[in-house]
Amino acid sequence: xxxxxxxxxxxxxxxxxxxxxxxxxxxxxxxxxxxxxGYHRDQRQSCCTGLGHxxxxxxxxxxxxxxxxxxxxxxxxxxxNIAVMCATCYAxxxxxxxxxxxxxxxxxxxxxLLEEGGLGKMVYHKGDIDPHKNIFHAAEILYNQREIFEESxxxxxxxxxxxxxxxxxxxxxxxxxxxxxxxxxxxxxxxxNSCGVDTVGWYDQKRLTCxxxxxxxxxxxxxxxxxxxxxxxxxxENQTDIMLHMCPNCQMQFDRYxxxxxxxxxxxxxxFHLNISQFLALNMGADPYxxxxxQTHTVPLKPLLKKxxxxxxxxxxxxxxxxxxx
Numbered sequence: 001x002x003x004x005x006x007x008x009x010x011x012x013x014x015x016x017x018x019x020x021x022x023x024x025x026x027x028x029x030x031x032x033x034x035x036x037x038g039y040h041r042d043q044r045q046s047c048c049t050g051l052g053h054x055x056x057x058x059x060x061x062x063x064x065x066x067x068x069x070x071x072x073x074x075x076x077x078x079x080x081n082i083a084v085m086c087a088t089c090y091a092x093x094x095x096x097x098x099x100x101x102x103x104x105x106x107x108x109x110x111x112x113l114l115e116e117g118g119l120g121k122m123v124y125h126k127g128d129i130d131p132h133k134n135i136f137h138a139a140e141i142l143y144n145q146r147e148i149f150e151e152s153x154x155x156x157x158x159x160x161x162x163x164x165x166x167x168x169x170x171x172x173x174x175x176x177x178x179x180x181x182x183x184x185x186x187x188x189x190x191x192x193n194s195c196g197v198d199t200v201g202w203y204d205q206k207r208l209t210c211x212x213x214x215x216x217x218x219x220x221x222x223x224x225x226x227x228x229x230x231x232x233x234x235x236x237e238n239q240t241d242i243m244l245h246m247c248p249n250c251q252m253q254f255d256r257y258x259x260x261x262x263x264x265x266x267x268x269x270x271x272f273h274l275n276i277s278q279f280l281a282l283n284m285g286a287d288p289y290x291x292x293x294x295q296t297h298t299v300p301l302k303p304l305l306k307k308x309x310x311x312x313x314x315x316x317x318x319x320x321x322x323x324x325x326x
Contacts, residue, residue: 002177004136004144007038010079011138012070012093014086015047016248023293024085024248027281028138030291034152034284035145040079045070050088054214060099065110067096071129072122080129083138085277087167087247090137094174097131100124132177137170139246139276140179143187146194154285155308157197160241164188164199164276165231165254167247168209183207188244188276195283199244205234210250217253228253229261232269242272242304244279251275256298272304273297282308 011032017024032039049066052058058066070093074080084090100107104126111123129135166185171178180187185207189199211227213220232254235243245251255273262268274282278292288294288310294301305311 002132002179004140005081006036006141006144007081008079009037009039009081009083009141010045010074010077011039011041012048012082012084012089013041013045014084014089014248015051016088016252017085020252021248021275021278021293021296023291023296024251024275024277026291026293027275027277027286028085030281030286031142031277031284035142035148037141037145039083040077042073042077042079044073048084048086048089048092050086050092051214053092054088061106061109063092064096064099064106065113067093068100068110068114068124069119069122071097071100071124074134075128080134082129082135083141084136085138085275086249087137087169088249090135091169091173094131094135094177097129097135100129101126101131131174137246139187139191142276142280143179143191146191149191149195149280149283152284153195153197155283155310157195157242157283157308159307161239162192162197162199162242162244163203163206163235163238163240164192164244165206165210165246165250167245167250170246171207188246191276191280192244195280197283200238200240203234203238203240205231208234210247210253212249212253214249224253225257225261225264228257229265232258232261232271233267235271236267236269240271242274242279244274244276246276248275258299271299272301273299274301282310 046066049058049063053063074082114122171182171185192199208231211224213224216224251273258269282292286292288305
């Protein structure tokens with residue numbers, strides 16, 4: 001198994017996390033702080049270009065050039081180990097590092113562009129970032145610290161059927177680095193199991209993509225949602241209550257479009273969607289609104305909080321008001 005660092009980590013910001021589910025980042029930071037993971041966030045970091053790249057708006061050279069700049073930011077900050085919260089960032093950065101290390105022509109061209117732009121200090125030298133030793137998904141770092149979660153668990157999830165969705169850009173791009181296998185991915189399941197919580201494990205369509213397909217969500221929406229619906233129906237057959245994710249794009253596809261598909265098929269799924277970091281942070285006592293960011297979700301999480309015995313914001317405010325009145 002690959003060695004996973006616990007320090008000198010650049011927590012790579014994700015555009016989809018920041019815009020759609022900022023609670024994923026705050027939950028990850030909350031967990032890293034609790035676990036004693038040494039990490040840094042850098043405002044100089046740019047987007048990985050993933051969305052634009054898979055829309056064919058950014059060619060591979062442009063994407064790799066931006067990665068070279070981000071790799072310099074990581075090294076310059078003293079944090080050469082990069083932890084991402086998005087599976088697309090993971091795939092993009094690892095591929096870019098491979099190109100920069102193995103393709104001399106591409107590396108020289110990118111370095112030339114950097115120098116022409118007055119960014120000579122950012123030139124990339126072969127081996128500056130090892131795609132296998134320096135680039136990780138945040139879930140892998142959590143997995144490496146999983147023995148701590150059982151003693152830190154504060155909530156009872158035994159009443160829920162929990163399923164996991166392992167993002168295709170984590171499982172299906174860099175096979176050799178995938179923890180927990182690619183045919184029956186278990187990375188998230190094993191993290192959850194470490195909390196003393198069971199998952200449904202294998203279910204029909206576990207390996208099926210979320211259906212987003214980047215441009216497909218918009219240019220071929222009917223087919224995109226058909227794939228998503230197929231997976232949701234499989235989850236319903238397993239009486240799934242909670243689905244855990246490791247990629248904001250997957251989480252968007254299910255959380256934002258589940259109500260749309262329910263209306264289209266005239267069926268109720270009643271499935272809550274959380275990133276694995278949100279799940280763990282909630283289970284370790286993080287504030288559901290200020291840290292986990294449940295208010296940003298389309299499928300309301302208030303019923304889940306109620307079942308877990310967590311007071312809602314409205315209840316907390318009313319309780320404080322009553323105290324003040326007395």
